Amino acid sequence: MRLTLRIWRQKDRNDPGGLQTYQLDDANEHMSFLEMLDVLNQHLIEKGDEPVAFEHDCREGICGACSLVINGVAHGPLSKTTVCQLHMRFFHEGQTITIEPWRAKGFPVLRDLIVDRSSFDRIMQAGGFIDVRTGAAPDANAIPIAKPTSDLAMDAAECIGCGACVAACPNGSAMLFVAAKASHLNLLPQGLPEKARRARAMVKQMEAEGFGSCTNFAECEAQCPKGISINFIAKLNRDFMKASLFPQGGGGKREA
Amino acid sequence: MKLDAKVPSGPLADKWTTYQDHLKLVSVKNKRKFSVIVVGTGLAGASAAASLSEMGYKVKAFCYQDSARRAHSIAAQGGINASKNYPNDGDSDFRLYYDTIKGGDFRSREANVYRLAQVSSNIIDQCVAQGVPFAREYGGLLANRSFGGALVSRTFYARGQTGQQLLLGAYSALMKEVGRGGVELHSRVDMQDLVVVDGKARGIVTRDMVTGEIKTWAADAVLLCTGGYVNVFYLSTNAKGCNATAAWRAHRRGAGFANPCYTQIHPTCIPQSGDYQSKLTLMSESLRNDGRIWVPKKQGETRAAVDIPENERDYYLERIYPAYGNLAPRDISSRAAKRMCDEGRGVGPTGRGVYLDFAEAINNFGEDVIRDRYGNLFEMYERITGEDPYKVPMRIYPAPHYSMGGLWVDYNLMSTIDGLFVLGEANFSDHGANRLGASALMQGLADGYFVIPYTLSAYLATVDQKAVSESDAEFKDTAQEVKSRIDGLLKVNGSRSVDSFHRELGNILIDKCGMSRSEEGLKEAIGKIGQLREQFHQDVRVLGEGTNLNQELEKAARVSDFFELGELMCYDALERRESCGAHLREEFQTEEGEAVRNDAEFAHAAVWEFTGDVSKPQLNKEPLTFETVKLATRSYK
Ligand SMILES: Cc1cc2nc3c(=O)[nH]c(=O)nc-3n(C[C@H](O)[C@H](O)[C@H](O)COP(=O)(O)OP(=O)(O)OC[C@H]3O[C@@H](n4cnc5c(N)ncnc54)[C@H](O)[C@@H]3O)c2cc1C
Ligand code: FES
Numbered sequence: 001m002r003l004t005l006r007i008w009r010q011k012d013r014n015d016p017g018g019l020q021t022y023q024l025d026d027a028n029e030h031m032s033f034l035e036m037l038d039v040l041n042q043h044l045i046e047k048g049d050e051p052v053a054f055e056h057d058c059r060e061g062i063c064g065a066c067s068l069v070i071n072g073v074a075h076g077p078l079s080k081t082t083v084c085q086l087h088m089r090f091f092h093e094g095q096t097i098t099i100e101p102w103r104a105k106g107f108p109v110l111r112d113l114i115v116d117r118s119s120f121d122r123i124m125q126a127g128g129f130i131d132v133r134t135g136a137a138p139d140a141n142a143i144p145i146a147k148p149t150s151d152l153a154m155d156a157a158e159c160i161g162c163g164a165c166v167a168a169c170p171n172g173s174a175m176l177f178v179a180a181k182a183s184h185l186n187l188l189p190q191g192l193p194e195k196a197r198r199a200r201a202m203v204k205q206m207e208a209e210g211f212g213s214c215t216n217f218a219e220c221e222a223q224c225p226k227g228i229s230i231n232f233i234a235k236l237n238r239d240f241m242k243a244s245l246f247p248q249g250g251g252g253k254r255e256a
Numbered sequence: 257m258k259l260d261a262k263v264p265s266g267p268l269a270d271k272w273t274t275y276q277d278h279l280k281l282v283s284v285k286n287k288r289k290f291s292v293i294v295v296g297t298g299l300a301g302a303s304a305a306a307s308l309s310e311m312g313y314k315v316k317a318f319c320y321q322d323s324a325r326r327a328h329s330i331a332a333q334g335g336i337n338a339s340k341n342y343p344n345d346g347d348s349d350f351r352l353y354y355d356t357i358k359g360g361d362f363r364s365r366e367a368n369v370y371r372l373a374q375v376s377s378n379i380i381d382q383c384v385a386q387g388v389p390f391a392r393e394y395g396g397l398l399a400n401r402s403f404g405g406a407l408v409s410r411t412f413y414a415r416g417q418t419g420q421q422l423l424l425g426a427y428s429a430l431m432k433e434v435g436r437g438g439v440e441l442h443s444r445v446d447m448q449d450l451v452v453v454d455g456k457a458r459g460i461v462t463r464d465m466v467t468g469e470i471k472t473w474a475a476d477a478v479l480l481c482t483g484g485y486v487n488v489f490y491l492s493t494n495a496k497g498c499n500a501t502a503a504w505r506a507h508r509r510g511a512g513f514a515n516p517c518y519t520q521i522h523p524t525c526i527p528q529s530g531d532y533q534s535k536l537t538l539m540s541e542s543l544r545n546d547g548r549i550w551v552p553k554k555q556g557e558t559r560a561a562v563d564i565p566e567n568e569r570d571y572y573l574e575r576i577y578p579a580y581g582n583l584a585p586r587d588i589s590s591r592a593a594k595r596m597c598d599e600g601r602g603v604g605p606t607g608r609g610v611y612l613d614f615a616e617a618i619n620n621f622g623e624d625v626i627r628d629r630y631g632n633l634f635e636m637y638e639r640i641t642g643e644d645p646y647k648v649p650m651r652i653y654p655a656p657h658y659s660m661g662g663l664w665v666d667y668n669l670m671s672t673i674d675g676l677f678v679l680g681e682a683n684f685s686d687h688g689a690n691r692l693g694a695s696a697l698m699q700g701l702a703d704g705y706f707v708i709p710y711t712l713s714a715y716l717a718t719v720d721q722k723a724v725s726e727s728d729a730e731f732k733d734t735a736q737e738v739k740s741r742i743d744g745l746l747k748v749n750g751s752r753s754v755d756s757f758h759r760e761l762g763n764i765l766i767d768k769c770g771m772s773r774s775e776e777g778l779k780e781a782i783g784k785i786g787q788l789r790e791q792f793h794q795d796v797r798v799l800g801e802g803t804n805l806n807q808e809l810e811k812a813a814r815v816s817d818f819f820e821l822g823e824l825m826c827y828d829a830l831e832r833r834e835s836c837g838a839h840l841r842e843e844f845q846t847e848e849g850e851a852v853r854n855d856a857e858f859a860h861a862a863v864w865e866f867t868g869d870v871s872k873p874q875l876n877k878e879p880l881t882f883e884t885v886k887l888a889t890r891s892y893k
Binding site: 042050053056110116117125133154158 | 303321324326378382383384389390391392398421424429431497530537538636640641705804805
């Protein structure tokens with residue numbers, strides 16, 4: 001398989017960067033997209049050129065490290081698939097492929113295709129937890145949780161924190177990530193006491209990190225490799241509204 | 257090297273409570289004065305860092321990923337064991353303990369394993385309180401399933417992504433403590449060495465993976481929670497970044513390395529498809545409940561699977577192990593698959609694969625039932641291989657998956673260096689020569705949430721050590737050694753890439769020190785690895801600089817340590833003249849190819865000491881004694 005690759009190269013945070021073109025003649029359809037890049041990098045090293053830096057770790061679609069925009073789409077053409085699980089048989093002989101990093105104000109580029117996503121961790125530090133100390137937990141079956149509620153919380157909890165939602169959004173909004181994280185906990189009885197505080201704190205930190213606002217493009221849902229639903233954004237908006245109406249309240253008691 | 261396991265006296269079931277009742281405590285006011293370094297933010301590291309910070313210690317945590325949430329624990333699928341006995345099917349602490357110690361082929365320390373079973377229930381409570389969405393029944397209570405051949409249902413799970421959900425729980429606790437100011441978290445930071453002062457672990461040296469800055473950090477104790485080392489084989493189910501550097505550097509500074517040759521090769525992974533292959537993907541073992549494993553009877557068969565008639569197929573597991581058939585344990589199934597491929601009867605483009613066939617199950621139950629049971633696994637298989645397992649049999653092959661070996665620790669999880677504690681997969685403790693499914697997640701969280709908060713406190717309450725700072729000579733000297741090592745790698749400017757060396761090392765190891773070993777093969781491997789290591793240091797090509805983000809440099813430093821560890825694995829395998837757990841020594845097997853264990857000579861942990869010369873490690877032994885179990889032969893016929 002022969003390919004023309006246009007890849008974003010940028011030495012560091014301060015370098016303006018730009019697209020460079022490479023020819024690759026020995027890709028094959030069984031390779032994963034990242035293995036195709038590995039092969040390109042081996043050729044670059046042989047020639048004495050520095051290899052392309054890109055982020056990856058598990059290569060199983062679960063750690064959320066891989067983060068490439070392929071021909072304008074976060075994680076590439078296959079829906080509900082991270083780029084590490086995307087295989088070359090979804091591309092064709094002679095194709096030109098453009099590969100860029102996540103682009104958003106909240107995600108500055110560190111090198112080539114690698115961006116700084118530490119803003120997500122800071123949002124989590126603001127409120128993405130249930131305040132329980134080690135050793136202070138009641139028996140796990142003390143609070144029964146209806147299966148549909150628990151399943152819905154699990155749907156939200158499937159978010160792998162890759163940031164594709166931000167890269168996909170024309171506004172660079174992080175609402176899908178924040179909504180998934182807050183909803184996972186806000187849906188569960190264990191998370192209710194801190195629900196209002198959590199919604200306020202996480203949204204506030206998201207704004208401080210320079211992410212854009214959500215205007216319902218829904219591109220985030222379309223490009224999310226885990227198919228997280230934008231209904232969670234509506235839920236977060238509701239939780240946030242209530243939290244703003246009753247700023248002193250914990251929020252838990254007011255729920256029907 | 258002195259190996260005192262410090263197991264408390266008294267009956268097995270009372271050891272841990274007696275220990276807790278009598279341990280020395282650090283006063284609330286004094287806790288703030290102690291600082292602790294935690295390297296690693298997987299299940300073991302995140303749970304330890306969060307718990308210690310809640311107690312009041314000053315914690316600094318480190319990980320090489322961009323976020324603590326991406327530690328490799330995230331990838332675990334199947335589940336986590338606990339002796340809750342919610343299904344009322346007769347489970348108990350003792351039964352969980354017994355299954356684990358037997359599964360490990362009687363090569364683990366009794367007291368540690370019993371404690372693990374005792375705290376397992378607390379783990380589930382803790383995780384649920386944090387919001388971990390475990391699977392539930394319609395009545396709203398937690399669901400369980402059976403796993404890994406256990407006779408009871410004790411495995412808790414969350415939609416095939418148990419690891420992610422447990423880690424998100426531990427990570428959220430860690431984020432809470434970072435937000436509160438109790439933990440200082442450093443991501444994209446690679447630990448490169450351990451600083452030892454007056455024989456005690458007092459700090460670490462790190463490389464900032466974005467700026468290349470080499471930095472030192474001082475503390476009162478150091479916890480390594482840095483995961484397993486099966487990436488030494490190059491191809492494994494581990495994440496690409498998993499490495500042995502932290503453990504190996506600690507070993508070179510005096511920490512004993514126990515049972516390095518104990519690695520687990522998981523039977524059901526997608527086979528390699530070509531030389532470019534970068535990792536292997538695990539397929540859940542549950543598939544063996546309905547799939548039948550076979551290879552063609554004829555060597556060098558070229559027909560497609562569906563064209564091979566029934567009477568020309570060899571369902572070898574059913575043939576050799578009629579009682580267990582396709583559900584024979586991990587080690588037995590893996591070895592049998594290798595034997596078939598060695599005989600030239602392997603399938604697929606590389607000849608290293610066996611069929612896992614669902615045709616009969618689909619015939620019996622219908623495609624819908626099979627889709628319902630394994631739909632997402634079939635989808636994943638098709639996404640990766642492009643083949644539809646409803647129509648053609650899957651191809652599977654064993655792959656390195658887990659390291660039971662690791663740094664030696666005593667009952668307190670302290671290594672042979674005072675003040676250096678080792679948690680999770682990085683230590684050697686609880687799984688003996690073979691780990692059972694769903695028990696690694698349990699061990700990581702047990703170590704971090706429920707063991708180290710006690711044992712570290714006991715250490716800090718009694719240790720007598722002077723204050724140290726990053727400007728002390730020991731810190732500066734160690735940092736200087738790290739700098740020289742990194743400059744050395746950059747200076748070689750040879751002709752071969754890091755990956756090409758790593759692949760070659762991996763091939764030697766999987767062939768000679770994988771599922772089955774022989775004296776002859778191991779000696780050959782030792783020679784080859786030594787030569788290759790020398791070549792690596794003379795001919796590796798690492799481009800770019802040390803002062804910015806340089807992924808080749810990161811890899812080179814790791815591979816250079818893998819070379820040394822790989823050699824030690826071979827010495828260890830050579831020394832262990834018995835077949836046990838996941839490992840067959842070819843000289844020690846029955847006529848039918850079954851493992852022959854030798855309890856008289858090898859009921860010990862082999863603990864290796866670094867002597868200054870990689871090729872002359874010193875062996876020490878911790879004898880394993882068993883008070884409550886009888887050493888039995890595992891038979892699955
Ligand atoms: C595909 C797969 C499926 C599995 N499924 C199951 C299962 O179903 N049930 C089960 O019980 N077990 C399972 N396991 C095993 C289990 O997941 C691991 O053993 C366990 O998660 C290890 O946890 P840990 O905290 O010890 O290490 P890890 O989670 O690997 O964490 C290591 C940490 O150390 C850091 N680190 C490493 N080196 C350095 C360094 N030099 N400098 C700085 N930081 C460093 C990393 O950044 C990371 O934070 C599975 C394993 C795999 C590979
Ligand atoms: S590398 Fe982990 S999700 Fe892609």
